[in-house]
Each structure stands twice: as structure tokens, then as C-alpha cells.
Amino acid sequence: MQVTVVGSGYVGTTLAACLADVGHDVTAVDIDPDVVAAVNDGRATIHEPGLDDLLADHANDRLRATTEYDGVPDAAVTFLAIGTPSREDGSIDLGPLTAAAEMTGEAIAAASEDDGATPEGDRHLVVVKSTVTPPGVREIREALRAGAGEAADRVELATNPEFLREGSAVDDFQHPDKLVFGTESGWAAERLETLYDPLLASTDADVPIVRTDPETAVMIKYANNAFLASKISLANDLGNICKRFGIDAYEVMDAVGLDDRIGAKFLRSGVGYGGSCFPKDVDAIRAASREAGYEPALLDAAVAVNDGQPERMLDLLDSHVDVAGERVAVLGLAFKPGTDDVRNSRAIPIVEGLRERGSEVVGYDPVAAENARELFPGIEYADSADAALDGAAAALVVTDWDEFAALGDAFDAMTIPNGADGPVVIDGRRVIERREGLTYEGLTW
Template identity: 45%
Template sequence: MRISVVGGGYVGLVSAACFAQLGHSVDLIEIDEGKVEAINAGKPPIYEKGLGELLSKHVGVSLCAGAGYHRVWDTDISFICVGTPPGPDGSADLSMVEEASRSLGESLQEGGGYHVIVVKSTVPPGTTERLVMPTVIRHSGGAGERIGFAMNPEFLREGLAVQDFMNPDRIVVGSSDPKAGDIVESVYAGLNAPVLRVGLSAAEMIKYASNAMLATKISFSNEMGNICKRLGVDVYEVMKGVGMDHRISPHFLNAGAGFGGSCFPKDVTAMIRLGERLGEDPVLLKSVIEVNERQPLRLVELMEKRTGPLAGREVAVLGLAFKNDTDDVRDSRAVPVIEELLRRGARVRAYDPLAAANMQRIVPDIEYCDNAAGALRGADGCLIMTEWPEFSRLDEEFGLMRSRVIIEGRKILSCEGAEGICW
């Protein structure tokens, strides 16, 4: 099948490469010329395990990137994979989805057969039906009768996105009509996963509800961890027992500094705003965000209890990405921690195996080191913010510190003397 993918960001690029791996011919549409050049050279502009190998294998064979929509009419199906960042009030900004819909509609004026437009971007329920469909049809020059619509949410974990795409828990397909849904389902032929066929709005809601549920588990675990710490109880032992209940499962029960990344914070907030517009008060989701905002600041408070006032002290921050195996720093819990350290007058040295360059664009006024030892040398304290495996092997490096005060935001260290944020 011939596929167009609109958007060469995280979801779009991974999807395009994996569709090519499934045997399809893929045109990737991306307006950033630098990204287009990198992709066509087989070099992913983001770090994602296994993505580089897929691009090397398929670029120039069954995958190519370009800035124009001129070849869309000659493809069978188009996936909208553009960003939906938070607007000023926290609700989803759908301007890029609307722009992609307009461009797709205009491109389909040229002719061709039946074409399916699929929204893969995370959008509020009702977006495909009330924004995408009318926008495409309005700009298609009367071609609306040969255009089908579907919503096919993604469930990709950064760092494991290729694996998740090729081995999904489920494939959710919402469609405007059975024919459109059948075509979307056929794109995934060869993958061993249950397919759930639902309505358009239900598919959109499944994505939001899934992210909200996972974020809720994390904030719940962190709140239990805070209580356990005061009791002198090991929260990891507690959550191991809780997770053995098949109704709960052990996943996303690791207490720590909170959640970040490109999805959970913005999607939970967008769900709160949607509920409020509908006349509901999503008190549980508001609490999930409140716990998550408060949690990383506990690290700074623990540090100050151990070291005394932080003004003038040297603090090493190890880990800047919101999780390991990615260079993504969007809503990383390291950001509010560093900002609070600076507010209290500390001097910060930081290290991350992949994410330092991205963090430097957000927080330029700290020292970035080439390795953990450089950040630790002469430090009065250390905060561990990301569970990179290399941090678990640190031991003698902590001897370089002026005072061995080590606070973990993620349970990763095996050395003596480290204190956890809630253990």
C-alpha cells in the first residue's frame, strides 16, 4: 500500500519507518528542510533505539521525505502525525492538525481513487469529526465523496517506540465508515495484536484515558511513597506486593520524581480543560498534576536538609532526559529541580548521556559536563534525575564530591549512602 505520513516528528518518523518495515511504500511530509535532509540521508533527527537502522534500510527504497503534498493524491492513505502542544490555558492546540487537514484536502483535488485520512495525533474527542473532516472536505474541491476518515491513536513509549509499534498491545481503529476502518486495519497486517474497532470519538478518548490512567498510577505511587518514607517503610516492597494483584499489575508503580515527556503532562492537562468546558470538575486528574508538580521539589528540600542552605553550594544533577534511552527533555522533572536550585542560589553542574544539548536550550546558565565524574568533582550534593543504566555503576566517582550527599529521584544506585526521594 502507498502511504503518506504528515509530520516528521517523534510519532510520524517512527510510524513512517515502521510502515516501510511492514512492506508499504511511504512518503513522509515534513516542512523542516533540515529534518528532511537528515531523514533522506538515513540519519534520524531524534534519538530512538532501532530507528536509525530502519531508516538506513528503507530510505531511498520504500521511504522518502519531502516538504510537499503533491504526491498525496497518488497514495491510498494519509496519516496525520503533527504535534498538538498545549495552548495558553493547557488545552490542545489543534492549529497544526487543521493546517495538515487543509493541505491534504487541497492535494486530493487532483484526482485519484478512494483515499483514507487518518488522525494519529493525540486530539480531544470530536476533533476528527468536527475539525478534520469538514476542513478536508471544504478544501477538496468536491472530492469529499471519495474520502474516508479514521482515527488511529498511537501508544508508543519513547525509547521503545519501534518495539512498541511492531509489537503492540492493541490496535485501535475508529472510522467514519466500515470501508475506511478496513483499510486502516489492513495497513497493520502481519502484526500480532488484537484490533479494536470503535467510533471516531471513542478512539480519541481511548488515547487520552490511557495516558491519564498511567499518569494517575505514577502520582498514586509517589504519594504512597511519600507516606512510606515518613513511616520508614520501603515503598518498593509495598508496590511489589500491590502490583502482584492482577487487577492492578506492576507497571507504572515505581515511586520517584514524577512523570514528564511529550505526552502525559500535556494530555492530562488537556483532559482537565476538556472536562471543565463540558461542565465537569475532574478533581482526580487535577490531583494527579498537583502531585506531579510538587514531587520533584521534594528533592531540593531533602538536599537542603542534608547540606544546609544551598546558596553558593555546588550541586551535581545527573540525568536531564525525562527518562532513559531518549534525548527528550520536554517536561523533564530535571527542569523544575534545576530552576529551584538556581532560585536558592546553588551552582549547578549537570550531565546526561544524550540530552545535554536539548536541555541547554531550556536552561543555558548552568555548567554542562562530559561525564558524571566531571559533574561530581567538588560537589556538595548530587541529585539523580534519570534512570540511565550507567548511573547504577557509579561508585568511586562519588568519592570526588566535597561531601557525599546523594539524593535519588529514580531508584537506580547500588552504592552506599544514597537517600531516595520517597524511600
């Protein structure tokens, strides 16, 4: 099947590479010539395990990239995977996405005027992969139809939200928990099922397919992420209570997770969630809810708890040492392991808080340092965790990279600040083992 994917960011590149891998002929469209060149060279512009291999395997064969929309009319399906950045109030900016929808419609209209290049009666399926609110779906549909003009009656909009986790996006695509098809007709649903048939044939799992309308489909995505974010915040809230009682929250939540009504995932308390999905999606649905006249009290509370966790970590540091003028190591700059994404990373408020306290901050992350430099060009960046710890009076563990669990003797190179019994380590992810000679504090244990 011929497929066009408009947008070659995180979602679009993963989608294009994975669809090519199951046998489709994919054209990726992006306005950035550098991104187009990278895809055609078989290189990913983001750090995502497995993605470089897929691009290298299929670039200039079943996958090619371009800045033009001229291949859209020949595709059986066109995906829109354009970013929807947040505004000040948390709502999403649909401008880039509606512009892409309109240009997609214009490409289809131009082909329909070209001596039957799009045969009379043919229908073109345009699928929104971007995360948008239900009212946003209607805006995109209007933009698509406006661009298509007289060909609008042959264009149908569907939604197919993604549930990919950064750091495991390729594996998540290849082994989905579910597929959600938001369509307006049986024809569109059948076309999406045909598109995904090779993927489903390649997995032994019985993947459930949810068939619904376009607006409900995107609401499923928001509800999914809002629930997970709230579960994390509840685990953190309970963890904060456990800390006050001198109880290990992890022991508590290990038992709680045995209840099959709750489940064991997303119960690891710590410094909070970040990234491009949970914060943005929860803020967007809160803003859309208020626009519709409803105050989402529970989601507001989930955000408040999450936003407070970095400050709680800094408060623990303050209880042991005055870090003014002291070298402090921040271990982990990405919002989670397996990615170089620093968007909404918990390291951001941590670094800001340390600088406000007059610390000499040194950061280390296995892959995210370059992206972090754009946010904090004025701090020191170490080439290794060992180098970051060397001479530091304190360390804060913000991202749970596996290598941090194996640091061992690296802590011996730290210094002992005035008033402390040993170098201070504040662990926000339960990565570091307590050891003799360290003043160690877990955030919720």
C-alpha cells in the same frame, strides 16, 4: 501499499520508518527542509533506539521525504502526524493539524480535477495519528472536507491513535499491545486492517484490534495515558506517606503489584512523570472536560502530586545542606532513559530550584545535554557523570540511566559540605545503592 505520512516529528518519523520496514512504499511530508534532508539521508533528527537503522535501510527506497503534498492523491492511506502543542490553559492548539488536513484535502481535490487522476468513485482515507480530543476530530474533519471541496464526498477521516513510548517506540510499533481503529465505514476499517496485515503477520502475538468510531478511538488514547499518569501519582502519594513512616515504598509496592487487579507496572515511586505525552495529554483532557462542564477532580489531584515531587526532592536536600554557593550535580536531564527529550523533564524544576537557592549547577545526561542547553544555557554541562560529581557537595539523581547504577568510586571525588556527615545524594529514581561515606536519601524509601 502506498502511504503518505504528513509530519516527520517523533510520531511521524517512527510511523514512516516502521511502515516502510514492513513493506509499504512511504512518502514522508514535512515543511522543514532540514528534516526532509535528514530523512532522505537515512538519519533521524531525534534519539530513538533502532530508528536510525530503519531510516538507513529504507531511505530512498521504500521511504522518501518531501516538502510537497503532490504524492497524497496516489496514496491508499494518508496519515496526519502533526504536533498539537499545548496552550496556556492546557488545551491543545489544532492550528497546524487543521492546516495540514486542509492542504491534504486540497491535494486530493487538485488531482480529482486532473482528467480523472483520482477516478470517479474512488475514496481516499485520511487517518489522524496525532493525539486530539473528540471535539478536535470534528474540527479536523471539517478542515479536510473544506480543502477537498467538491471531492469531499470521496474523502473519509479515521483515527488511529499511537501508544508509543519514547525510548522504545520502534519496538512498541513492531510489538503492539493493541491497535485501535476509529472509522466511519467498513471500507475504512478494512483498509486499515490491510495496512497493518504485514505487521501482524510478523509477530507471534495475538494483537487485539479495537474497532470503534473516530471520536471514541481518540478518547481511548486519552483515557489510557490519564490512567497510567494517575497510577504513577498514586504510587508517589503512597510513597510520600511511606517516607514519613520510615517505610520503604518499593517493598510495599512490590507486594501490591502481585495483585492481578493492579499489576506491577507504573508503581515505582519517585520524582514523577514528564515527557511529551502524559503531562500534555492529561492537561488536554482536563481542559476539554472543563469545556464540557465537568471538573476532573481525580486528574487534577494526579497532576498536583506529580508537580509536587521535584520540590519534595529539593526539600530533602535542604534538610541536609545549605547549597548556596555549593556545586550540585544533576544526574539525568532527559525525562526518561533512552531518549534525548527534555520536554516536561523533572530536571527542569530541579535545576530551577537549585538556581533559586544559589547553587552552582552542573548537569549531565548521556544524550540530552544539547537539548537541555536550550533551556538552561547558563549552567555547566559535564561530559560524564564522573566529571559532574567531581568536587560536588551534593548530587540529585533525576533520570534512571543504567550507567548511574555503576558509578561506584565516582562518589569519592565529591566534597563534604558544612554540616553534613558526607557528600549528599538525593535519589529520585532508586538508582544509587546506599554506601558508606555518603549521606543518602531516597525520595520515597
